[in-house]
Amino acid sequence: MPELQLSTQPSRILQNSSTETCARTCVEEVNFDCRSFDMDNLHRTCFLYNTSYEDGQAYLQESAHVDHYRSAFEKLFNRLPNHVITVSHKRKVPEVSVEQCARRCVFEMSFRCKGFDYEPQHRNCWLTDLSVETSGAGVKYHKGADFFERILDGPLASFVNYGSGSLPLLDGYQIYHKVMFGLTLGACAQLCLTQTSFECASFDFSFSDKSCHMSEYIAANLNGLNHDVMPTYKIMHYEKKGKYLDFFYPTPYTIVLGRNDKTFERVSPDRCARNCLEEREFVCRSFDYQIKNGTCLLSSTTGSDVGRLYYQGQAQAHHFEMKPFLNCGGVLTKQTGAFASPNWPRDYEHNLNCTWHVRVPKYKVITFDFIHFNLGPRSSNPCDPVNDRLIISEMAPHGPVKFCATSPMTSYVSHSNEVTLQLVTTNSLDAPGFSVFYTGDWPCNALLTEDHGQIASPSWPLQYPPLLDCTWTLQAPLDARVTLQFSAIDLDGQGFGRCTDLYDVIKIYDGDSPASELLGMLCGHDPTTSYTSRHNVLLVKMKTDAHIQRTGFHATYTFVYSSTTTTTPATSNVIPSTTSATHNEKYKVTSLTAQFVEPAHDVKRDWGFSTPLPGSNATRFPLPGGEDGGEYAGPDLSHTKEVSEAFVRTMWALVISLVLLLLLLFVILLLVCRHYRKRVPKRRNIPNYTFTEEDLSLYEKDT
Template identity: 55%
Template structure:
C-alpha cells in the first residue's frame, strides 16, 4: 500500500481548511457570488514577471478559483490570455516593485480585490487588543491576510495609514461594545449576510435631536445589534429607515428619518458615549458599495440638490448621458454628485475626516444569464459598469404573467466595433428571441436600439462574445404591461388598458382583435371601467372612450360604447370576431379598464327517431304529457339564457338552439330527441302544450297555495302550545328597581335588602316593569349598625327613624 508523503498530506489539509474558510466567511453571498468578483480586471495589460503556474484551456472564473485555492504558493494576481484561453498565476502584484504592467493585446491582468469584502469606517478602531499585527502592507494585502487567516476567525482589522500597519482581530463592534475614535486609523469590518447586510454603517454618531420633532418612533432595550437590525426590518407600525444602537445600554432607537432628513449626524459626543448609526439600504442603494467619509475629488459630471441617498442612487442607475459608476453624497445639504470615475480610476479616494460626505461605488453585475420572473427588473453584461470579458455565452430568460408583454429599455448599449450585419460571427452580439402567435421572432440588437416591446410574455436574450475585442456592454431595464395592440386567439383570456390598474398614458390609440373559431361567438365582460368623466349625454369622441365593434374593423357595427366610470357590463358578438378600440386624449388620465372574454360555442344537435309503444290510448296520452313537459322546459331554458342570432352575410344563420360554453379540456355534447307524432295528426305537440298550460300549471299552483296555508297554520299552533307550556312552568317575573348604588352613601345592608315589588304578568311575551317605590323602608328590627359608618354619617340613623315614623 502506498503511503502519502507529508507534502501531499499538507496540501490536502490546507485545501480542506480553505474550503472551511470560504464557507465560514460567506464568500458566496448575494453580492459576491463568484471567485471572479474577488479580482479587478485591467484590460490589455500583462505582468512583466514570469508566472508561477500556467493553466491551459481555462475560463476566467476557473482561473480566479485556481488562484484563490492555490496552496503551493501565495497567488496574488493572474494574467488571462483571451486568444488561447490560457491562465498565468503570479505570487506578486505590480505594487511589489519586482514587476510592472506592460501593454499586451488580448491579455487581461486581474489583481485581487479582497478589500470589497470589508466595510470601512475612517478614524475609528474596534479594539485596542488585537490578535495579530502585520507591518508594512497595503490595505488590499491586509484584507487578504484577514480572509486567509487560519489560526483564529478574523472578523476585521484596524489599519494605520501612515505606518501601513495591519492589526487583525476577531472582535466586532457588538463584542467590543462599539467603536472608538482614533485619528489616523481606519476600521475595516467584514461584510456579512445577516440582518446588518441590509444597512449602511456610518460608524460613530447618532441622529441629532430636533426641537418640536420626535426623532425616534420606537425604542427597544436589551437587544443585540443583529436583533436591532431585524426589528427595524420587520417593523410595520411605521417605515423604519434607520436606527441608532447604544452599546452601553443595548438600546435600539428606531426612526423613520435618515441623517439627510435632519441635516446630518451628531458626532459631537464624548468617546465614552458608545453609539453607532445605521441606515437601511433602499431598493436602489442595494446596487452600490458604501465608503463613508470619502469622495472622488474633482470628477463629478452632474449634480442634484435636495435628494435622498436612495434617489441619488436611482439617478445614477438611470443616467443615459454617460455611464455613471459612482456618486458622492453630502448628507447635511442633500447634495448628489454623479461621476464616471471610481477610486481605482483616480488613484484612490480622498478621505474627508469626519466631514459628512460619503462615496458610493456601483457593484459589478456578476450574473451571466438567469431566469427573471418578476414583473420589473434589470440586468447587464457581466462586470458592468466595466468592460465585459471574452468568450462569454450568457442567456437571460424573462417571463411575466400570461397575456402581458415586456417593455425593454436599453439604458446603455455598446458592443464595440460592429459590421453592417449585427449577427455576424465577427461581432459581439445580443440575440433577442421570442415565440409569438405569428411564429418565431429572432434578431440581433443593433447599436441604435433604444427599446423593444415584445409580442409575448416570454423573451430570451443571449449574449455572445469572441476573443477579438471587448467594450462597455449593456444595461437593460424591463417591466411588464398590458399590450396596446394584440390579436387574441386563445379561449378564456383577458386584457386591459396599458398601465392598468395604474393610469393609462395620454394620446393612446389601442386595438384588440378577439378571433374565435368559426362556429363560436365571443362573450366579452368588462370587470372595471374608469375613464375620463364625460358631461351629460352620450359618449363623445373628444374624450377617452372604449368602442366595441361587431367585426374585425372599425367600419363594423358598434355594439357598445363606454366612457367615464361604469359598472361591469357584458357584450356578445354576432360572429366569431370582436374588435375593441380604446382612445385617450391629452387632458385627463384615469386607471382605464380591465376585461375578460370567452368563446361561446353553438349546440351540436342530432336527430333520432323513437318509436312510440303501441299500447292503449291512456298510455299514449301520458306519453304526450311527458314529451310536452320536456319540450316546454327546453324552450324556457333557451329563452332565458340565449337569444336568436342574426344572419351571417353569407346567409348562414346561428341556430336558435341553446349555446354552451366549452372549456379547453372538456367537450359537452347535448342531444335533442325528436319523437314521432303519436296521434298521427301532426298537432300532438300543440295539443299537449295547451293541455299542459291549462291543466297541469293550474293544478300545480293550487297545490302550492294550499301547502303554504297548511304550513302557516301548523306554525301558529306550535307557537301557541310552546307559549302556554312555558307560561305555566316559569314563575312570574319581578320588577327590580335599578338603584345607582355607590360606596359612599349606601350601606351594605341597603344594597342587599332593597325591596322588590311584584307585578302581575298577564302576557308571556311582554313584561311591564314599574317604577320603583321609594316609600318603602327597611325593617327596624334588623337594621344594619356600623360604628364607623355612624361616625362618618352621624345623621343617618335619625333620618331613618324619622322616615319610619313619617311613613308609619
C-alpha cells in the same frame, strides 16, 4: 485591467482556457497562493501568479490581447474611514496593503476574522474576531485608521453604516417614531425592516443601554448627522438601503475629488443611485452624496481611477461606487429588474457566451429599456460571427422571433411573456457592453388568439399612463364568437352611459376595425358588464388624455363555439304533466347547447312583460304549470303612472335627506377642528425639506 501583463514568471500556465475557468482555477489552487492572473485572449492561455503588482516585486507592462486580473478581497468588507472598533484585536499584521490585510482576514484559520482596523500611514493591519454587533461598544472616531467590517448575510446587510453619531433632535418635533430597549443590534435592524406602523428608514443604536431608536427620516431630511454625542452613549447611525442603492459599495466620509460629470439637487441617496444607473449621456460608475443639502454628484470615475478617495472629515459627504455585474446569464422571473454584460460598468471580457431568460406572468409582455448599448465595431451584418452580438429571441403568437440587436438599441417590447437574450463575444475588440432595465406589464397593443385570456390597461392595478392609444384584437377561430367580461372599470369621466371622447374612454367594436358596429362605450366607474361578438373578432380600444389617470380596467375573454343539435319543435320544449310519479320529473325540458337566440323584432318589451301586437286578439299566454293547459292573463298596467310618481317622490326624499346629513357632518367636523386648533400649539423646526424627486422615469411604478 485591459492590455496589461504582470512582469514576472507565472507559477502555472493553462492552455485552451476561458476567463471564467482561469479565475476559478486561481481561487481553487492549492499548490501555491494564487494572487493574480493574466488572460491571453488571442491564444486562450491563462497565466497564474503567486504575487501581485501591489507587492512591489513586479509591475504591469503593456501587452496586446492580454488582460490582467487580481483578487478583490477588499470588496468583501465595508469601509468606515477614520473609525476603529473599540475592542482588543486578535492579531497584528505589519507592512501589508489593504488588499493583503483583507486577504489575511478571509483566510485566517486560528479564529474567525470578522473585520480589521487598518492604518494607511504605517501599513499596519489589526485583525479581530468581533463585529460591531458583538463588540458591545460599536466603533469610535479615530483619525488615521479605517475600520473594515466583513459583509455578512442578515438584517444589517440591508443598511449603510455611517459610524458614530445620531439624528439631530428638533425642539417640538418627534424624530423617533419608536424606541425599544434591551435589544441587540441585529434585532434592531430586523425590527426596522419589518415595521408596519410606519415606514422605518433609519435607526440609531445605543450600545450603552441597548436601545433602538427607529425613525422614518434619514440624515438628509434633518440637515445631517449629529456627531456631538456624549462618548458614554456610544451611538451609531444606520440607514436602510433602497433597491437602487443596493447596486453600490458605500464608503462614507470620502469623495472623488473634482471629477463629477453631472449634479442633481435635493434628492435622496436612493434617487441619486437611480440617476447613476439610468444615466445615458455617459457611463456612470460612482457618485458622491452631500447630506446637508441633498446634492448628488455623478461621476464616470472611481477612486481607483484617480488614485484614491479623499477623506472629508465629518463634512458628511459620502462616496458610492457601482458594484460590477458579474452574472453571465441567468433566469429572471421578477416583474421588474436589471442586468448588464459581465464586468459592467467596465468593458466585458473575450469569448463570452451568456444567456439570460426573462419570464413574467402570463398575458403580459416585457419592455426592455437599454440605458447603454455598445458592442464595438461590426460588419454590415449584425449576426456575422466576426462580431460581438446580442441575440434576442422569443416565441410570439404569430411565430418565432429572432434577431441580433444593432446600435443604437434603445428599447424593445416583446410579443410574449418569455424572452431570451444571448451575448456572444469574440476574442478581440472588447467594448463596454450593455446595461438594461426590464419590466413586465400589460400590453398596450396586442393580437390575442389564445382562448381563455386576460387584458388590462397598462400598469393595472396601478394608474395607467397619460395619452394612451391602445388596441386589443381578440380573434377566435371562424366557428366561434368572443365573449368579453369586464371585472374592473375605473377611468376618468362621468360614466353611467354619459361617455364622450373628451374623457378617458374604452370602446368595444363588433369586428376587426373601428368601422365595425360599436357595441359599447365605457368611462368613469361604469358597472362591470360583458359583450359578445356576432362573428369571430372583437376589437377593444382605449384612449386617455393628459389630465387625470386612474387604475383603468381588467377583463377576461373566452371563445364560444357553436354546435348543431337536433331538437324537438318549439311547442314541445315545455311538456306539462299532472300524472308524473315524482315532483322532480314534473317538467321535461330540452335545450340547445351554446346557442344564442335574438328576441323577435316585432315584440315590444316593457318591464319584463310581453304585450300583444297592435290589432292582435292574443291577450293570454300559455302558462307552463297551469292545469289542463291553463292560461295566464297579461299584466294590468293601469297603475304604472302612479307607481312611477311614487318612486320619483321617494328618490327625491332620499337625496334631500342625504344632502342635509352631509351638511350636518361638515358643520360638526369644522367645529371639532377649530376646537383642537386652539388647544394644540403650532409645531416648529420641522424637517428642512422633502425630496423633489424630479426627473422621474418609466420605472417609477416598480411594484
